[in-house]
Amino acid sequence: MLKFKQIIVKEPGKSVVHGLTTANLGQPDYDKAILQHREYIRVLQSCGVEVKILPPDEDYPDSCFVEDPAVVTEKMAIITNPGAPSRNGETIAIKRALEEFFDIFEYIRAPGTLEGGDVMRVENHFYIGLSNRTNAAGANQFINIVSQYGFEGSVVPLKKMLHLKTGVNYIGDNTLLVAGEFIEHPQFCEFNQIVVDEDEMYAANCIRINDYVVMPAGFPKTEAKLVEAGFLIKKVHMSEFQKIDGGLSCLSLRF
8 A cells, every 4th residue: 555645635715615515514614614624634634645735726616626627647647638628727827736746747738637536546456436527538648647757547338437436435444435326336246345335425535544434423333344354444524614525535645
């Protein structure tokens, strides 16, 4: 499992209350979102990483979800071409922030679209979800790029999920958290699987940060399964980001 040293996050702007959503959970509370974002940062720092905090951008309500406009590896950074038109301009600020850490940049070009929430790395293999945000042209470009740096990739067509990592996430030790359409999915049969119950599906989006699995608070069945499997847990309150389709992985770039 990769060891992370650096994480980039971006503060939510007041416009976050107008973020894209399919959740039907109501409008986020900005003040509460800020408090939850600060808690998220503290928990990441407690996992042994440095966190670079970018200022908010009111022009882009979803820009706190920094995972989507870039994919980062130890060898280079890929600036994506988000499939949601309202998010396309987010790539400019993200590239500027990444220039402090990366010398090599690659790009997903139109007509290809790709968002980082559809990219799941398992060691040296990338799974790319084909979704409403990531198309086949974008996924193929991504695979061609990473193959030049010694990685492999494959595509995973989605049926219902917004992003690939909405429903499947690698947490190390050959283990996946799986929910919904990814339970017993043939492309993931070689992994140990922790199945997330339908009523806790949001908890499928956890992140492994060094020795810990960081998970959303309030999902006791999933927490119990993770603990039983031997994982060390840290929890973050995420209710306001859940309202705008945001998960734990969405809020950071980890490298």
